[in-house]
Amino acid sequence: MAESYLRFFLKKSLKNGLSVLFQKNFAIIFLFGILLQYYISPSTQPKMSVSFWINGIKTVMGIGVVALLVKNYRFIYCVVVMLPRDIRGAWRFSRVLKRIRWADKRNLTVTKIFDLYADRNPNKICFYYEDEQWTFKQVQDMSNQVGNYFADKGFAKGDVVALFMENRPEYVIVWMGLNKIGVCAALVNYNLRLQTLLHSFEVVKAKAVIYGNELSEAMQELMEVENLLSTIPLYCSGHKNGPILKGVLDFDSEISNASRSTPKRxxxxxxxxSLFYVYTSGTTGMPKGAVVKQYRFMMAANGIHYMNCVRESDILYDSLPLYHMTGGMVGIGQALLFGTSVVIRRKFSASQFWKDCIKYNVTVAQYLGETCRYLLAQPPSPEEKLHKVRLLSGNGLREELWQEVIDRFDIHQIGEVYGSTEGNCNTSSIDSKVGAVGFIPRIFYPLLPMTLAKVDEKTGEPIRDPESGLVVKCQPNEPGELVGKIIKNHPIRDFQGYTDDTSTSKKILRNVFRPGDYAFRTGDILVMDEFGYFYFKDRTGDTFRWKGENVSTTEVEGIISTLLGYKDNVVYGVKIPNTEGRAGMAAVVGSLNLDKFASGIIKSLPAYARPLFLRVMDTMDITGTYKFKKIRLQDEGFDITKIKDSLYFLSGGKFVPLDRDLFDKINSGRIRL
Structure with a gap:
């Protein structure tokens, strides 16, 4: 592998740099070098002798090197300037890999490593939650009870249990306990409802469901249309002696008598x-289950720990969804793999963020997408300067807000991270470069198994070289889709895929670096500058991002079609000034009952997937293959000056007419979205 990369690198060097010597300028350089040697050689040296030609060739080579340096001076300058960053990054990344090798050599898993810390510091606080404090010993004991209980119930390695619960320590404890006996929890988004929720249970073939009491209403709605109890057992956690749905088992009572010893399995x-399943929405529709291996979890947690210098003595604030990679792997992983205390909050609150940081003596806090914008939208308060937070880590911080976050909140370090749970392309920022989601050393770029591929802006498909058939790679400052070479059984470069083969195949690109290879498609458009910094630009295809979540237009279109009696409709993302991502907008053909439609949308879709804008049309253009044309609709957005159709905005649970006054308020940011 290393030899092939070396040959590839030398080939590129010859093509891009040494062409000065061996292509059209060779004759000029050669003649100039020989003439120069002729005039500078000593008068006593015979002209055209062997020694003369040897010295002449040396002169030619010297001129060639100078020419090479002149032609590539900017590249060399960037390499030299970024050398301290690259050395620091390489050293930290080597520690990430060393930690993985350490775990592999000792046959350690996530829960085994946690048990090492629990045995060493049993009384240290593992999780802070509201007014509760959970020690490492308490977490260890309860996770053992969970594992032993389900082992006694006949659950075996490879089985799946769906976990549908809001943030709290028990959430982590449950999936840990299940995995101690080889059972995988499927971490279901707690915003899902009805058909989408049912699909999430079914797609992973869950043999049981454990849900939080706070989501009893969602479960009851689902049970009214689907007899879940006839197929799988349901457990309710956290009802605290309150009412429980008929036929549902009391999870807390069931495990209370189970053994606290480490499960033998x-x-x-x-x-x-496998550790657990997470879900991701793409262009294929409903949520797809993606398996997370033990080493993938370790990579996510190790990455922030070493690349951003998180310490065991830190206290980390995690108010992000625990079913998400950032909150559930990167954040929680600091406690499980490094013994760092973590504060878990049920849901993010901008008004309580800095107050919590002071209350729990937080030193590292996480963000995701719009959370930093929500913090900036809060009135100034003393707490935002009195905290001890030195590092904000996460992803989705918009470039225009970056410096304001640092200045207003007195944050010394921003640890922006790029990556996806199931993907094999991950980068991180280590020097708080404004707007950068990560970097790679420019000098090693041709050697790395990841690249930016040029894509057709309309189709979203990679542009290929007509001769080789391989993808065309972007030059610095050219936008392209980030793709990563798939290397089977590699802890970083492998792609495990989803629970269905169709979804998996759509994320795989063939013939990228060389004929016959495979690469993972991130679906994200990034740009790399001349210093090797990466900047996020947009997502490809129909999937768009809103409120830190990926929204599948196919899924939303299907639900709208059902609500409206299969009327023609399309869903797409529209840009709103001063907001991250794109808000959902639906275009529908024909008349409809707006109140009934709004009620159905709110009941059927999580908040981030609901279309905020509605366009009612008489007809809709289609292609020759009977696909709706979205490009014009996306370009027009919700601009009332360009659109003659009726436009509406979802406000207060109803669709209200979008007039000039409302349009201006949305664009100016006076209405919080």
Whole structure:
């Protein structure tokens, strides 16, 4: 592998740099070098002798090197200037890999490593939650109870249990306990409802569902249309002696008498085993289950720990969804893999953020997408300067807000991270470069198994070289889709895929770096500058991002079609000034009952997936293959000056007419979205 990369690198060097010597300028350089040697050689040296030609060739080579330096001076300058960053980054990344090798050599899994810390510091606080304090010993004991209980119930390695719960320590404890016996929890988004929720249970073939009491209403709605109890057992956690749905088991009571000893099956678990399932929405429609291996979790947690210098003595604030990579892997992983205390909050609150940081003596806090904008939208308060937070880590911080966050909140370091749970392309910022989601050393760019591929802006498909058939790679400052070479069984470069083969195949690109290879498509458009910094630009395809979540237009279109009796409709994302991502907008053909439609949308879709804008049309253009044309609709957005159709805005649970006054308020930011 290394030899092939070396040959590839030398080939590129010859093509891009040494062409000065061996292509059209060779004759000029050669003649100039020989003439120069002729005039500078000593008068005593015979002209055209062997020694003369040897010295002449040396002169030619010297001139060639100078020419090469002149032609590539900017590249060399960038490499030299960024050398301290690149050395620091390489050293930190080597520690990430060393930690993985350490776990692999000792046959350690996530829960085995946690047990090492729990045995060493049993009384240290593992989780802070509201007014509760959970020690490492308490977490260890309860996770053992969960594992032993389900082992006694006949659950075996490879089985799946759906976990549908809002943030709290028990959330982490449940999936830990299940995995101690080889059972994988499927971390279901707690915003899902009805058909989408049912699909999330079914797609992973869950053999049981554990849900939080706070989501009893959502479960009851689902049970009214689907008899879940006839197929799988349901457990309710956290009802605290309150009412419980008929036929549902009391989870807390059920596990209370289980053994607190380490489950015997834990010793059979390896670093290559599955840890849990997460869900991701793409262009294929409903949520797709993606398996997370032990080493993938370790990579996510190790990355921030070493690249951003998180310490065991830190206290980390995690108010992000625990079903999400940032909150549930990067954040929680600091407690499980490094013994760092973590504060868990049920849901993010901009008004309580800095107050919590002071209350719990937080030193590292996480953000995701719009959360930093929500913090900036809060009135100034003393707490935003009195905290001890030195590092904000996460992803989705808009470039225009970056410096304001640093200045207003007195934050010394921003640890922006790029990556996806199931993907194999991950980068991180280590020097708080404004707007950068990560970097790679420019000098090693041709050697790395990831690249930016040029894509057709309309189709979203990669542009290929007509001769080689390989993808065309972007030059610095050219936008392209980030793709990563798939290397099977590699802890970083492998792609595990989803629970269905169709969704998996759509994320795989063939013939990228060389004929016959495979690469993972991130679906994200990034730009790399001349210093090797990466900047996020947009998402490809129909999927758009809003409120830190990916929204599948196919899924939303299907639900709208059902609500409106299969009327023609399309869903797309529209840009709103001064907001991150794109808000949902639906275009519908024909008349409709706006109040009934709004009620159906709110009941069927999580908040981030609901279309905020509605366009009612008489007809809709289609292609020759009977696909709706979205490009014109996306370009027009919700601009009332360009659109003659009726436009509406979702406000207060109803669709209200979008007039000039409302349009201006939305664009100026006077209405919080």
């Amino acid at each position: 834990l010793r059979d678990m390896t670093i290559n085993d």
